[in-house]
Amino acid sequence: MISFYSKQVTGDHERWERFCAAVKGGDAEAVQELFGAFLSESISIRDTAVRKAKKENFYHGMFLGLLRAEGSWIVKSESGTGYSDILLMVPRERIGCVIEVKYAEKGAFDAACREAMEQIETHEYTELLRSEGMETIHKYGLACFRKSCQVTYEKE
Template sequence: MFLGETISVLDTKARNEDKENFYHGILIGILKNYSGWAVKSNKESGDGFADILLKPKNPDVGIVIELKYAYSMNDLDKACERAMEQIKDRRYDTELREDGRNNILAYGIAFCKKRCKIVVEKL
């Protein structure tokens, strides 16, 4: 799905600190369609609240997603880095590990208008 074909820049018209919420809602809606996956939004884990925690059918797999809004296209890389640092610093994988999931992927996703950048790392 291409954001450019789906959304309008007016969809993200909000105060700067609230822009991330639009993309958060889109992802929750998409991910909830995976049958058998537990999808948790703003779930307490480690030392904070992960934007999205996923528990797929495979009991050894877990996914942490942290979203950031970038204020310019040039800031997408830095926003992804901030997301990944936050996942690690706040130990957002704790909930998944306590559930016995050891194959954990961390996704840092940055959005700017109709563009996004995604980085992924195995924790």
């Protein structure tokens, strides 16, 4: 995994910067395109040859690693029941993001994205971002299956 990040992220700095700008700016189409490209170029479907819950963790870690490479952001990972998967804060710009990752069993992307967005709403994951002073909040439902992903987005 380290060689992936050093080659794909630092090696193609422009693409990684576009990915970060898309996440921060609420451009779900670009997030989907760029994260999908990272997946397609870097993983084997054998990487997710584990139980469903572990598959989700794999994609969570991939997305998290890309975000953590941006040193000026606050990125929190809370995997587990009742916690959001990824919270991102850009304090200088008062931008916050909630990213909920789901494994799209048998390629059921729409259902997995819906489930992710419902979880964000049901558990009120944006409240922590509001309490931290974030004024613009982007909510992403990220569904992954094999080397593909789909992103659903809402701005709050």
